[in-house]
Amino acid sequence: MSKPNPTLGFIGIGLMGKPLTLRLLQHGFRVNVWNRSPDKLAPVIAAGAEACASIPELVRASDVVITCLSDTQAVEWALHHGILDHGAPDKLLIDLSSIDPNKTREFAALLHENCGMGWVDAPVSGGVSGAEQGTLAIMAGGHPDPIDIARRVLKPLYKQLTHMGPVGSGQTTKICNQMIVSCNMLVIAEMIALAKAAGVDAERIPEALAGGFADSKPLQIAGPEMALELFEPVKWRVKTLLKDLQMATELARQMGNSLPMSGLAAQLMQLHGSRGFLEQDPATLIKLYRKD
Secondary structure, X not given: OOOOOOOEEEEOOOOOHHHHHXXXXXXXXXXXXXXXXXXXXXXXXXXXXXXXXXXXXXXXXXXXXXXXXXXXXXXHHHHHHHHHHHOOXXXXXXXXXOOOHHHHHHHHHHHHHHHOOEEEEOOEEOHHHHXXXXXXXXXXXXXHHHHHHHHHHOHHHEEEEEEEEOOOHHHHHHHHHHXXXXXXXXXXXXXXXXXXXXXXXXXXXXXXXXXXOOOOHHHHHHHHHHHHOOOOOOOOOHHHHHHXXXXXXXXXXXXXXXXXXXXXXXXXXXXXXXXXXXXXXXXXXXXXXXXX
């Protein structure tokens, strides 16, 4: 693909898709959009995006198709509802979703065999704030030439994009990322609950630990929210962390590895989700440890 300003097609205007699309528009890209719930398109249409009535229409009108969807099944659905049949060798798919690495390789092979279209798996880390500020970390898998296109197209979105290897490598790296994030969130909730019970001003703990070995972005963002029990607006969801932890345990099973910490985290996240918190912000994990 030699076009200096390729037309983009963005599928999935959700918590992450909306700010990502807005940044792409702000940086001069022409962006076609499609979403299962059309009402969510209003903010990006107001900013200049072109709404498409279907995935086939979007794929035909776009040089680079970007997917940002909830899970493996959602990406597979999009493939079979327009991308496979309307892709072309001169087009590229960039998947920002966090999905199964093995399925990613299957999807990429199927897409190439069906229409010659390339694939880059480029899951992101940094949350809604990182999407809004263009400071995401992107871990990418794919062949070098498509990766170069992804670097150029996604430039407004990231602080760093690291090529981790062939297709599927980005997804495996994202699983590693989520193992750390999930365990961190759980221990932050455990710690904040203990600090409050012991009479410490838990809201100030992130300030007190800033710059030390215990500091982290989850601590600085979620710590005060947990201490003050500020759970709205929802910036990401418990079900997302649970989904990624389940992929981690499945990958470990395939590799013959043990995951004692992440395995326990998956159980605790499942417990929390079963109590009605799947659609809630992970800051609600503090409720796992409250005495009341």
